[in-house]
Amino acid sequence: MMNPRAVFRMVSLASAMVLGLAAVAPAGPFSAIKVVNDRTVTQFEYDQRLLFMQLLRQPGDLNKLAMQTLIDDRLQLSAGDQFGIKLTPEQLRAGMEEFAGRANLDAEKFIEAIGGAGVQPETFRDFVEAGLVWREVIRGKYAAAITIPDAAVDRTMASFTPLTSMMLRLSVIEIPAVGAGREAAMKLAQHLRLQLRAGEDFAALARANSKAASAGRGGAMDWVKLSDLPKDAGLAVRKLQAGGISDVVVLDDKVQIFRVEEIKQETLTPKTQVVDYAELLVPDDAASIANVRSNVDTCNDLYSMAKGLPADRLTRKTVPVSQLPKSVAGALSLLDAGESSTAMTRGGYRVFLMLCRRGPAENELPSRDEVRLQLTNQKLGTLAQIYLEELRSEAIIRTP
Incomplete structure (x- = not known):
């Protein structure tokens, strides 16, 4: 019979070998x-x-x-x-x-x-x-608990300055839609849109149906800046990814369907393009000026202040910076969006001059819904980070 101590030593040695192998494996x-x-x-x-x-x-x-x-x-x-x-x-x-x-x-x-x-x-x-x-x-x-006030949307749009411009390479199917043929053109466009959704080849349908100059190339267009497209066409393609097919775009004399082939961003040279400003003529006394100041946060508030007044008491203009009247150009250059100046008088009135927006042309601005969504997502992003830190x-x- 094997000595119990020898058995114990053998078991201990075997255990050590197993544990040792596990440690280095x-x-x-x-x-x-x-x-x-x-x-x-x-x-x-x-x-x-x-x-x-x-x-x-x-x-x-x-x-x-x-x-x-x-x-x-x-x-x-x-x-x-x-x-x-x-x-x-x-x-x-x-x-x-x-x-x-x-x-x-x-x-x-x-x-x-x-x-x-x-x-x-x-x-x-x-x-x-x-x-x-x-x-x-x-x-x-x-x-559900997040609310973005209209004033916040106004401020964001007023200070919006794009750093890049979206460039698109598009293909188009274009059908004339005038007079008695307009209804038929609409029906054809809707039918083609259904065919494209079912997987039909865009280039083949363009060659067969489009009346645009690009029809022989399968509808292929040159690169175009998003802001240079007609407003309705721009809205139809701005949210699409490469390969996306637009809804039917209805214009005054034609209907169009676009396919986005490529997208790229073009860096913009920072520069002021247009200035949106308003002038409200108010009585030239401290109480009247103080009343306007206390009730106006954005240019849109001026319309309430001008209610019931002659139409010429409130003017609002959007002009290229190079076309600003010399009488207001200097004062506006000192203002940020939403700021005002009362340094000028005109015809016995004090001019309440307010800068509404300085920046890109209107067709380069995001829509109010897009801005509201952006601000909502910013708030959600902050709350998400806080919640993740808690977790x-x-x-x-x-x-x-």
Whole structure:
């Protein structure tokens, strides 16, 4: 019979060997390297996220950012579970298409491009999924309580200065629509729009139906600045990604359908293009001037002050800066949007001069709805950061 002490030594030695091997064996790619509450981050996920961020040319310390974003993903997905948010396959696919569209690619081509560099489709999908879930969490938690006043929209539009101009390469199907043929042209355009939505080739339909000079080229146009398009055409294409088909654009003498082929941004040389200003003639006494000052925050408020007065007491003009009357050019140059001056008199009245806006021409301005959405998203972004910090502070994050 073997000595019990010898058995004990053999068992101890075997245990030590096993433990020693476990200690030096390298971690597998799917081993957990971080645990966020009850969700894990694997070495494979970290390596993939790091590679993905490198391909996107993200700035900063990518080794640190890759882990931080993966931790945030776990917190955001947990919040989504808490609020019962489940994405449909259609929502996820749309999110992937939206992200890929920033590179002027569809999701399939984007996945193919990053796949060539070693990033798996699941990495892209998981990245988009966490972002979409978080967006729904924030909207559900905060959006209903956010109100953007009209005055805030006015101030934003008054100070808006584009740093770039959107350039588009478009293709067009153009059908004359005048007189008795207008109704038929509208019906044809709507029919063509349905065909395009069903996957018909734009160039072929343009050659067969368009009356524009570009018809022989399949509707292909030269590069055009968004702001140079007619207003209705600009509104129809400004939100489209490359490959997008516009709704039917109805003009006075024709109807058009556009396809966006390419999009690029052209850097603008900062310069003042137009000045929008107002002049209200008020009695030349301190009480009248003080009354206007206390009741006017934007140029639109002047209309209420002028109610019931002769029409010539309030004037509002938008002119190129080079065409400003010398009598007001100097005073306006000292004002920011929403500021006023009462330094001038005219015909026995004090001139309440107010700068409404200084900047690009009107067709380069965003719409009020776009500005309101931008301001809402800014508030949501701030609230999202605060909420994420709360989740981080409450989470149990450990390294196994």
